[in-house]
Structure formats: structure tokens, C-alpha cells
Amino acid sequence: MAEDLPTGWEDRTREVYRGSNLIVKSLGRKDLLFSKFYAACDRGDDIEDILLIKPNEQELAEANAWVLEKDAAEIWPSIVEEMLAELRKRIGHGSK
Numbered sequence: 246m247a248e249d250l251p252t253g254w255e256d257r258t259r260e261v262y263r264g265s266n267l268i269v270k271s272l273g274r275k276d277l278l279f280s281k282f283y284a285a286c287d288r289g290d291d292i293e294d295i296l297l298i299k300p301n302e303q304e305l306a307e308a309n310a311w312v313l314e315k316d317a318a319e320i321w322p323s324i325v326e327e328m329l330a331e332l333r334k335r336i337g338h339g340s341k
Contacts, residue, residue: 254273258272278300300336302333
């Protein structure tokens with residue numbers, strides 16, 4: 246949902262189609278990565294989408310910090326860390 250996206254996401258959208266009666270926009274790279282990383286941690290979905298985005302280490306670190314704040318459950322940090330480690334491994338960033 247829009248209220249779950251990082252502040253300022255509206256300003257980072259990208260136009261992907263413009264017709265005579267329709268304009269379609271997509272989330273910008275940062276917001277797309279953040280939402281996909283959150284979904285990966287929360288439901289195990291969207292891992293392949295993240296791999297297609299090919300985030301660099303800084304982008305992963307920023308997504309990690311943002312996603313850590315999305316859930317207060319005691320187990321959440323370990324879930325997020327496991328997903329981050331899996332993504333780093335699969336992307337080739339090593340095990341930082």
C-alpha cells in the first residue's frame with residue numbers, strides 16, 4: 246500500500262506509458278527495490294524480481310535499514326538478515 250512506501254515515493258515515479266487518455270507510472274528504482282525486499286522478507290516473494298534489479302551493495306544496505314523498521318516482531322531482524330545474506334550470495338556481493 247502507498248502508505249507503506251518510503252517518504253517521497255511519488256516524486257520518484259517514472260512514466261512508462263503515455264497514451265491519449267492514459268498515463269501509466271511505475272515506482273522508481275529505490276522504491277521498487279524497497280517494496281520487493283520487504284515482500285521477500287515478509288512472504289518470500291519477489292526474490293527473482295530483486296535479482297533482475299541487480300542492486301548494488303549500497304542499495305541493499307539502504308533497503309535493509311528501511312525494511313528492518315517495518316515490523317516490530319522479535320524475530321523480524323533475523324528474517325531480514327537471512328534474506329539479505331541470501332540476496333548478497335545470489336547477486337555476488339559476498340557475505341558482508
